[in-house]
Amino acid sequence: xxxxxxxxxxxxxxxxxxxxxxxxxxxxxxxxxxxxxxxxxxxxxxxxxxxxxxxxxxxxxxxxxxxxxxxxxxxxxxxxxxxxxxxxxxxxxxxxxxxxxxxxxxxxxxxxxxxxxxxxxxxxxxxxxxxxxxxxxxxxxxxxxxxxxxxxxxxxxxxxxxxxxxxxxxxxxxxxxxxxxxxxxxxxxxxxxxxxxxxxxxxxxxxxxxxxxxxxxxxxxxxxxxxxxxxxxxxxxxxxxxxxxxxxxxxxxxxxxxxxxxxxxxxxxxxxxxxxxxxxxxxxxxxxxxxxxxxxxxxxxxxxxxxxxxxxxxxxxxxxxxxxxxxxxxxxxxxxxxxxxxxxxxxxxxxxxxxxxxxxxxxxxxxxxxxxxxxxxxxxxx
Amino acid sequence: xxxxxxxxxxxxxxxxxxxxxxxxxxxxxxxxxxxxxxxxxxxxxxxxxxxxxxxxxxxxxxxxxxxxxxxxxxxxxxxxxxxxxxxxxxxxxxxxxxxxxxxxx
Numbered sequence: 446x447x448x449x450x451x452x453x454x455x456x457x458x459x460x461x462x463x464x465x466x467x468x469x470x471x472x473x474x475x476x477x478x479x480x481x482x483x484x485x486x487x488x489x490x491x492x493x494x495x496x497x498x499x500x501x502x503x504x505x506x507x508x509x510x511x512x513x514x515x516x517x518x519x520x521x522x523x524x525x526x527x528x529x530x531x532x533x534x535x536x537x538x539x540x541x542x543x544x545x546x547x548x549x550x551x552x553x554x555x556x557x558x559x560x561x562x563x564x565x566x567x568x569x570x571x572x573x574x575x576x577x578x579x580x581x582x583x584x585x586x587x588x589x590x591x592x593x594x595x596x597x598x599x600x601x602x603x604x605x606x607x608x609x610x611x612x613x614x615x616x617x618x619x620x621x622x623x624x625x626x627x628x629x630x631x632x633x634x635x636x637x638x639x640x641x642x643x644x645x646x647x648x649x650x651x652x653x654x655x656x657x658x659x660x661x662x663x664x665x666x667x668x669x670x671x672x673x674x675x676x677x678x679x680x681x682x683x684x685x686x687x688x689x690x691x692x693x694x695x696x697x698x699x700x701x702x703x704x705x706x707x708x709x710x711x712x713x714x715x716x717x718x719x720x721x722x723x724x725x726x727x728x729x730x731x732x733x734x735x736x737x738x739x740x741x742x743x744x745x746x747x748x749x750x751x752x753x754x755x756x757x758x759x760x761x762x763x764x765x766x767x768x769x770x771x772x773x774x775x776x777x778x779x780x781x782x783x784x785x786x787x788x789x790x791x792x793x794x795x796x797x798x799x800x801x802x803x804x805x806x807x808x809x810x811x812x813x814x815x816x817x818x819x820x821x822x823x824x825x826x827x
Numbered sequence: 828x829x830x831x832x833x834x835x836x837x838x839x840x841x842x843x844x845x846x847x848x849x850x851x852x853x854x855x856x857x858x859x860x861x862x863x864x865x866x867x868x869x870x871x872x873x874x875x876x877x878x879x880x881x882x883x884x885x886x887x888x889x890x891x892x893x894x895x896x897x898x899x900x901x902x903x904x905x906x907x908x909x910x911x912x913x914x915x916x917x918x919x920x921x922x923x924x925x926x927x928x929x930x931x932x
Binding site for chain 2: 472474486489490491547548549552554576577580583584640642643735736737
């Protein structure tokens with residue numbers, strides 16, 4: 446049984462990977478909300494027109510913000526101008542990387558691939574490795590030892606968490622991997638989720654990226670200014686605050702090692718501008734449960750399944766407040782977990798064989814689930 | 828020589844649709860493409876144990892509901908990662924409004 450201060454090993458090369466397989470929580474069957482099959486077919490439909498329009502607006506927005514930032518260069522106005530440009534560059538790059546990676550943005554596959562490659566570069570996410578990393582994230586969402594995309598361990602490390610506001614740790618790690626790949630080598634942990642047949646593609650993508658890096662450096666040297674890198678490359682770092690402030694709301698503070706996205710994922714209401722920039726990924730429970738539904742249909746999917754889900758957080762601020770309160774508590778009690786009550790119309794939560802954490806039940810009672818062998822479903826009122 | 832097994836009523840499957848059919852200890856996916864032709868494959872995605880019948884049919888392509896990998900269900904060929912392996916296909920015939928698939932013992 447875990448003690449309160451026991452640190453879990455989040456490495457894909459650590460013992461919890463094998464343990465998750467043995468417990469039957471790796472590549473397991475997850476809970477899905479009941480949705481009429483015909484309705485689901487409508488929701489899954491892909492549309493080129495909507496995605497082309499949104500992509501034009503996206504690029505036009507970046508060009509306008511870049512021009513404003515260019516005009517401000519050399520004045521104090523450059524600070525807010527580049528903060529806004531960088532934030533929009535990083536956040537939209539991240540959301541388009543994600544949506545195109547799922548192949549749900551456009552109906553036409555090559556359009557998804559073009560946007561995926563551009564957006565991967567905007568994030569400095571090596572395209573093929575991150576495609577496979579995200580496949581694993583969907584197979585084993587917040588299963589410790591299996592999911593390579595867990596934002597914070599228990600207990601959280603503030604230095605790493607806050608460093609990610611400028612993509613300090615993740616960005617440096619990805620840059621190291623790009624150079625490793627360019628020399629024809631793979632990171633050991635990556636090989637846990639990338640098939641060997643994909644390695645050549647990984648190496649060649651990295652070499653193309655290094656040519657682009659060199660071109661950006663050459664442009665800086667030629668102009669005698671850092672300005673070219675301020676538009677392509679560096680915004681991934683100085684604009685990453687916009688990605689993290691929203692991404693932290695997705696899963697943090699919720700359960701680990703469960704087989705129900707309602708227990709480990711958060712849906713948050715956001716305004717239409719943020720939802721456009723973020724491709725509606727604020728409907729995150731809906732996305733994880735039904736990843737085939739394109740971004741433009743997620744609000745409709747939310748309406749179909751909200752009777753079966755916990756109440757969404759009312760805003761980014763409300764969600765971040767909940768997250769940071771939970772992370773603060775996890776510093777003292779790493780098993781601390783938020784449990785949100787389900788509406789009366791919902792089916793019970795499906796915990797799976799070995800949920801980890803302290804379930805905060807209605808009425809404020811605590812119950813540590815680690816090691817007590819709760820199996821299958823557990824009623825919210827039990 | 829295979830054995831023809833009666834599966835579903837043709838009325839149960841729309842154009843560009845897929846339906847699950849379980850027989851003995853095996854699960855199958857029965858498809859109708861955009862031309863109203865019928866096909867059958869194994870029921871689980873070759874990437875991970877997920878029912879393809881919960882996926883989306885587009886022409887001759889089935890997209891897996893879990894990771895958006897794609898297969899051509901007329902040939903069994905993998906068309907998009909994370910699916911890297913072919914899937915077994917089965918002959919299908921329509922008789923008296925019922926779809927039959929030929930399986931080998």
